[in-house]
Amino acid sequence: MSVARDFDDMEREMGGDAVRAALDAARWPGPETPPDQYEMEKPAKMAISATPFTWRDPATIPRRQFLYGYELRRKQLSSVIAPGAAGKTTYKVGRAICMATGRNLLNTRVWNGPHRVWLWNLEDEMEEVEKTVHAFLKAWDLTMDDLGGRLFIDGVDSPSSPVLKLAIEDRSGGFTLQRPVSGALIEAIREREIDYLDIDPFVSSHSVDENNNGAIDAVSKEWVRIAHETNCAVSLAHHVRKPNGSEPSAFDARGAVAMINAARSCLVFQKMTREVAEEFRIPECDRKRFFSVYDDKNNKAPAPSSANWFQFIGVGLGNGDDTGPEDNIGAIECWEAPDTFAGVTARQLYHIQQQIEAAPKEARKHSASTLWVGKLVAKVLDVDPHDDAEKRRIGKMISVWIREGALRVVERKTSHDQMKEFVEVGRWLQL
Amino acid sequence: MTGDWHTAVADFIGAMELEGVKPAEPIAQRLAGGELIRFHCEGDGKGRQNGWAILYLDDRPAGAFGNYRLGISRKWHVDRDLSLSPEEKRRLQQEWAEAKAKRQEERDRSEAEAARDAQDMWRSAADASPDHPYLVKKRMDARPFRQAGAKLLVPMYDGAGIMLNIQRIDGDGTKRFLRGGRTDGLFFLIGQFARYGETACIGEGVATMAAIHRSTGYPSIVAFSAKNIGAVARLWNAARPDLNYIICGDDDDHLPRNIGREAGEAAAYEIGARFALPERAA
Numbered sequence: 001m002s003v004a005r006d007f008d009d010m011e012r013e014m015g016g017d018a019v020r021a022a023l024d025a026a027r028w029p030g031p032e033t034p035p036d037q038y039e040m041e042k043p044a045k046m047a048i049s050a051t052p053f054t055w056r057d058p059a060t061i062p063r064r065q066f067l068y069g070y071e072l073r074r075k076q077l078s079s080v081i082a083p084g085a086a087g088k089t090t091y092k093v094g095r096a097i098c099m100a101t102g103r104n105l106l107n108t109r110v111w112n113g114p115h116r117v118w119l120w121n122l123e124d125e126m127e128e129v130e131k132t133v134h135a136f137l138k139a140w141d142l143t144m145d146d147l148g149g150r151l152f153i154d155g156v157d158s159p160s161s162p163v164l165k166l167a168i169e170d171r172s173g174g175f176t177l178q179r180p181v182s183g184a185l186i187e188a189i190r191e192r193e194i195d196y197l198d199i200d201p202f203v204s205s206h207s208v209d210e211n212n213n214g215a216i217d218a219v220s221k222e223w224v225r226i227a228h229e230t231n232c233a234v235s236l237a238h239h240v241r242k243p244n245g246s247e248p249s250a251f252d253a254r255g256a257v258a259m260i261n262a263a264r265s266c267l268v269f270q271k272m273t274r275e276v277a278e279e280f281r282i283p284e285c286d287r288k289r290f291f292s293v294y295d296d297k298n299n300k301a302p303a304p305s306s307a308n309w310f311q312f313i314g315v316g317l318g319n320g321d322d323t324g325p326e327d328n329i330g331a332i333e334c335w336e337a338p339d340t341f342a343g344v345t346a347r348q349l350y351h352i353q354q355q356i357e358a359a360p361k362e363a364r365k366h367s368a369s370t371l372w373v374g375k376l377v378a379k380v381l382d383v384d385p386h387d388d389a390e391k392r393r394i395g396k397m398i399s400v401w402i403r404e405g406a407l408r409v410v411e412r413k414t415s416h417d418q419m420k421e422f423v424e425v426g427r428w429l430q431l
Numbered sequence: 432m433t434g435d436w437h438t439a440v441a442d443f444i445g446a447m448e449l450e451g452v453k454p455a456e457p458i459a460q461r462l463a464g465g466e467l468i469r470f471h472c473e474g475d476g477k478g479r480q481n482g483w484a485i486l487y488l489d490d491r492p493a494g495a496f497g498n499y500r501l502g503i504s505r506k507w508h509v510d511r512d513l514s515l516s517p518e519e520k521r522r523l524q525q526e527w528a529e530a531k532a533k534r535q536e537e538r539d540r541s542e543a544e545a546a547r548d549a550q551d552m553w554r555s556a557a558d559a560s561p562d563h564p565y566l567v568k569k570r571m572d573a574r575p576f577r578q579a580g581a582k583l584l585v586p587m588y589d590g591a592g593i594m595l596n597i598q599r600i601d602g603d604g605t606k607r608f609l610r611g612g613r614t615d616g617l618f619f620l621i622g623q624f625a626r627y628g629e630t631a632c633i634g635e636g637v638a639t640m641a642a643i644h645r646s647t648g649y650p651s652i653v654a655f656s657a658k659n660i661g662a663v664a665r666l667w668n669a670a671r672p673d674l675n676y677i678i679c680g681d682d683d684d685h686l687p688r689n690i691g692r693e694a695g696e697a698a699a700y701e702i703g704a705r706f707a708l709p710e711r712a713a
Contacts, residue, residue: 016646026705
């Protein structure tokens with residue numbers, strides 16, 4: 001039978017040297033570094049070197065292979081982020097049809113089109129995607145011949161959808177990339193010669209923790225690898241996190257930001273706000289039909305000067321009968337936002353300059369002032385300066401005229417001997 | 432309904448006795464507090480408290496009990512729903528909270544009293560005689576210790592260097608702490624530190640650590656029990672992270688669970704120290 005034993009017993013029986021040796025041999029009880037099998041995988045020698053710059057004619061460097069505006073590019077990942085029901089999925093169907101037909105139907109150029117497009121919606125059933133495609137075809141008066149067999153669609157109920165998990169979480173909280181899945185996808189893209197693959201939403205293409213930056217980075221890189229290997233453009237749709245009242249940006253994408261970092265372009269969707277609707281004179285009941293799209297992170301192409309606006313239109317599919325009405329499916333069309341300067345002539349600006357010159361004390365810069373210069377502008381344009389929308393419009397016009405030099409800001413003393421900012425004529429308009 | 436709780440407490444104690452955990456002192460009042468209690472059991476040595484129990488009294492009272500000496504550990508629950516009314520629950524929770532606060536107060540007072548007793552005892556004690564049977568048996572240097580009558584005194588210090596308890600060792604090796612005194616995180620140091628980053632050993636018993644100090648010259652820290660090794664290791668590692676610690680475990684191979692080894696390994700793992708266990712002769 002064994003008995004309790006301590007170092008006092010050991011010293012008595014085996015001597016102090018044995019105790020010393022036992023302590024010298026002590027080790028941390030945690031796991032040892034994994035041994036041999038890992039060493040076998042290591043390369044014999046790690047080679048890292050800096051590549052010297054060598055000159056070559058820039059005209060001979062292959063250009064970036066954009067497919068659709070500056071949003072989609074071969075071998076690159078792009079992303080689309082949007083709050084719910086902002087128009088993301090409809091926009092993507094419309095964009096896919098533009099690409100498959102090679103036509104500029106959404107105010108964006110299709111480069112070297114038409115292209116072969118694969119729309120894979122992992123949220124909606126195949127039939128719903130099909131209906132949206134038909135809604136666009138009807139709205140734009142297109143036929144199957146226009147598509148030319150270049151459009152491929154899959155829904156959440158397609159046989160391959162449950163398989164599309166590029167990475168899965170393991171029991172230890174880590175993750176494993178599913179290379180056989182990537183391999184099968186690459187093969188399918190090559191077989192159909194797809195130029196553009198659209199995945200909606202990104203979160204359904206993996207089953208790792210959305211907030212794990214390491215895991216999301218690995219999945220995003222796997223999508224980049226697929227784009228590279230197949231020479232196609234890949235777009236991933238993502239939802240924004242719960243809004244805090246501010247406008248969404250690329251970095252409001254839900255979960256880890258690694259996917260947004262990996263994407264070369266990031267389209268942000270936003271519903272029309274109440275303020276914008278007021279400015280554009282759109283009734284509240286119609287406001288929700290409009291949404292804007294802008295690229296918040298196009299770090300490889302010229303920045304768009306402003307957002308593109310779209311409006312939903314309802315398209316009846318003609319599938320109604322005695323048992324129920326036809327489906328009314330949403331498609332979109334481009335919408336031109338009203339120009340702030342719409343109707344303002346050069347002569348009117350000249351008159352505004354004259355008014356400011358004649359009444360310098362009534363040309364205070366700040367709109368809170370009772371002597372705001374905007375009132376002089378409103379007088380010339382014959383609009384109500386107390387109307388909030390007009391007030392905002394006038395404010396924008398004044399800002400532009402100041403920026404362009406037609407007006408300028410100066411500091412002067414008021415009648416109460418206080419220094420305030422006034423607007424005065426800058427460069428007189430030559431009529 | 433209160434009668435049901437009393438019945439539950441009585442049932443719990445009855446279950447303990449059936450399993451061989453027989454309290455030799457009244458425990459019903461302390462059990463109702465909802466915290467782990469220790470108590471003297473039939474068959475325990477003088478001053479020992481090998482029995483332990485914890486009981487939660489609510490709609491479905493449940494608890495656990497055991498005896499360290501006998502290696503017994505059992506769970507228990509009542510097999511009926513007492514269905515307390517909200518008022519009864521509130522009153523019960525209030526009673527628990529009051530009992531808990533009272534016990535904490537008692538514990539603080541008893542630890543403070545034990546600390547005063549320890550300091551008085553240390554002041555009035557004589558230098559330890561080199562002929563004390565335990566010192567002779569364990570071949571220990573008498574100088575760090577004192578003696579009160581036949582008992583060898585080992586001071587127990589906290590991180591601030593304040594003596595809060597004393598371990599008393601009889602000639603036959605029987606060890607006792609002052610009753611009610613604190614033991615958690617208290618230690619005794621054998622040897623001195625000489626330089627930054629040197630090796631220091633932490634182990635359970637005073638004789639064990641004295642043997643290690645004799646054999647190696649390393650400063651050796653006595654934690655007094657397996658249970659206290661983790662607390663002492665954390666305390667020292669926080670105060671002197673530069674030291675190269677070796678946790679020296681006792682090999683309690685004779686017990687159903689090798690408590691000495693488990694506690695030592697856990698402490699070493701936690702602070703990143705090395706761990707050593709005494710070898711056995713082939």
